[in-house]
Amino acid sequence: MEEQMLRGALKKLEDRGQLLKCNREVDPKFELGAVLKHFNNEQPILFNKIKNHSMPVIGAMFGNRDLYYEMLGATRKDRIFKMMNAIANPKPTKLLSKGPVMENIISRNIDLTKMFPVPTFHGGDSSSYITAGIVALKDPETGQRHISVRRLQINGGNEMSILVASPLAKEQFAFMEAQNKPLEVAIILGYDYHLLLASQISAATYGVDKYEVDSALRGEALALVKCQSIDLEVPAYAEIVLEGIMPPHKRVAEGPFGELMGYYGERAMHPIVQVKTVMHRHHPIFQTSFPCREEHLANGLIREIELYSILKNLVDVKDVNVTVSGGCRFHTFISIHKRFEGDGKTAIIGALASSKDVKHVVVVDEDVDIYRHDEIEWAIATRFQASKDMVVVEGALGSGLEPSHIQRGVTDKVGIDATKPLGEAGKGFTRAIIPEYEEIDIHKYFPELNG
Ligand SMILES: Cc1cc2nc3c(=O)[nH]c(=O)nc-3n(C[C@H](O)[C@H](O)[C@H](O)COP(=O)(O)O)c2cc1C
Structure with missing residues (x-):
């Protein structure tokens, strides 16, 4: 079995010559994002030297459509059917007793900005943001597992604000809050193309276990391990997992944040996550997604x-x-x-x-x-x-x-x-074509041209 999650994906990207490595020091504040944006967030880049941090950062893995298909083992033609098939026929996951993500377990003195090179992207952003975190939780009533990406504003220490737009996760938190209880959440970083795609299915529309959709999509069981301090399962081969709770009746101002369409989302009160335990692999790689472009x-x-x-x-x-x-x-x-x-x-x-x-x-x-x-x-x-x-x-x-x-x-x-138009009226719309244009090999005429 090829290793799942980020390390497997990086190996594939590297083997295909599609991973760019940056060995010059970059500042996670603005500079890292600027480099990603230069390539229109379509070029996966591994930043090996981050200012004031020893942890490398991977960004822009998910912004290129054709690369995305390739990494899923799909094509433009068959990708819709592959995805439909995975949603219609989810496959079981595999629970391991141990996994690489458990190599380091930290439960004290958690200070997220000291531990992780969390980037700040835009001049008007309120703070640094975890933009690529897949948030795992369980429906407290049904036990159904749920994953989705949510942006997380770093508030200081072990605290983040979380922006939840879709109804399902909101309802789960509201259900616990009504009982004055916290909702347990795990934030997963260092994943691959299959898990991100599975996370984007709407739970409200399909009602499926997204981890099981991931198994179907990748063609082998997704390997999971149990969290240390909460009752959730997370990918065994992820780089980093932040285990925490969303405490009831707590809201902290979140935003502004340069988001989806390149405008700032306004500042508003949102629930928070308190991180209780951090699990990470040896030599973990921090994952980020450039907001406004790559992310969606x-x-x-x-x-x-x-x-x-x-x-x-x-x-x-x-x-x-x-x-x-x-x-x-x-x-x-x-x-x-x-x-x-x-x-x-x-x-x-x-x-x-x-x-x-x-x-x-x-x-x-x-x-x-x-x-x-x-x-x-x-x-x-x-x-x-x-x-x-x-x-x-x-x-x-x-x-x-x-x-x-x-x-x-x-x-x-x-x-x-x-x-x-159809029929006679449509005849005037025939495109002028050059026969065998597609077959022409331009290098035969201009050998000096690269690529
Ligand atoms: C990189 C990225 C960032 C996202 N950020 C957020 C976010 O901050 N808040 C949110 O509610 N949805 C965000 N989304 C969209 C949700 O992840 C997506 O709508 C959700 O997974 C759909 O599933 P659900 O309806 O079952 O929750 C983001 C998606 C991506 C790919």
Whole structure:
């Protein structure tokens, strides 16, 4: 068995020549984030020398779509079916009595900023933030395990503020709080592509054990160990686990924080996590995700499954792209094989109904590459007439992560049907192509060109 979690993923990245190593000292305050941003957060970078810390940091592992598929052992074509299959057929996990994450166990004098090189990303951020932490907890009523990424603001000592947006985790905390009891949580750092993707499935939609979805996705049982001080299980091969509690009736100001769409989320009162025990491997690697960009690709990949399955019932959908620049939620590009006039509009209805977050939809024919903005623009420029091909829905509910929605409390939705007409009318839309263009090997003509 290849080692699971971060070390396994790093080895794969290294073997493929896809891991960049930075051996120059970087400051976790702003400088580290600036280097990640330079590569558009698409280039995994291992920072070996961090100012005032001995622990290395890995960042931008999850920002590149094609790399993500590759690391899952999937392709653009089959990734949706692989993910659907894992959600529909979860597989058991494996509980070990010991695992590498237990190599060091610390229960005293926990000072998170001294122990870990936690980055600060933007000038207006309230503090340093753990941006990549997968928070594990158990539903106190059903015992169902739950994992999801939540940002954690470092408050000093062993305390962090936690931002929980989805209803399920909120309800679990509220349930315990009503009984004046804490909710136990474990924060997992140093994981891989499979676990992050599994964490992004909505528990409310699927009701599955996300650890078991991970097992199905990776094709082998996810190895877990028990926490030391709380009743939770965590990946045995993770780098770092912070065990703690969310105490009832405690709130601390969280934010501002430069988030999803590159704006600052405002300061508000949020629950806290008190860390009781830290487990980590020997020579642990701290994991971070650049906010505003990298962080939500995995979330968008899950949204694509949901969008695709809705559209499949309506039209002959070929592929869907919930775009990165649209925050992996606001914009969807859809390619269809048009069978009937009206398919384009039907796809728009389906896409807008798939999630309240979807704001703008563009539907194109299958000859348009939905991963290229120039191709989408070309289709809109040449196959779209606003008076008949545009759908506008005024004043619908949108996303609380989108500033123009926040300002009005409602959002306008727009669908653009940029498909060509069928039959005789469609003949004028045949693309001019060069036969065998795809096969041309440009190096034959210019041997001096690299790559
Ligand atoms: C890197 C990253 C950071 C995220 N940060 C947060 C966050 O701070 N708060 C939050 O509620 N969701 C955050 N999310 C989204 C949740 O993790 C995601 O919606 C959740 O796992 C869905 O599952 P659930 O509905 O079962 O909770 C983040 C996702 C990623 C990938």
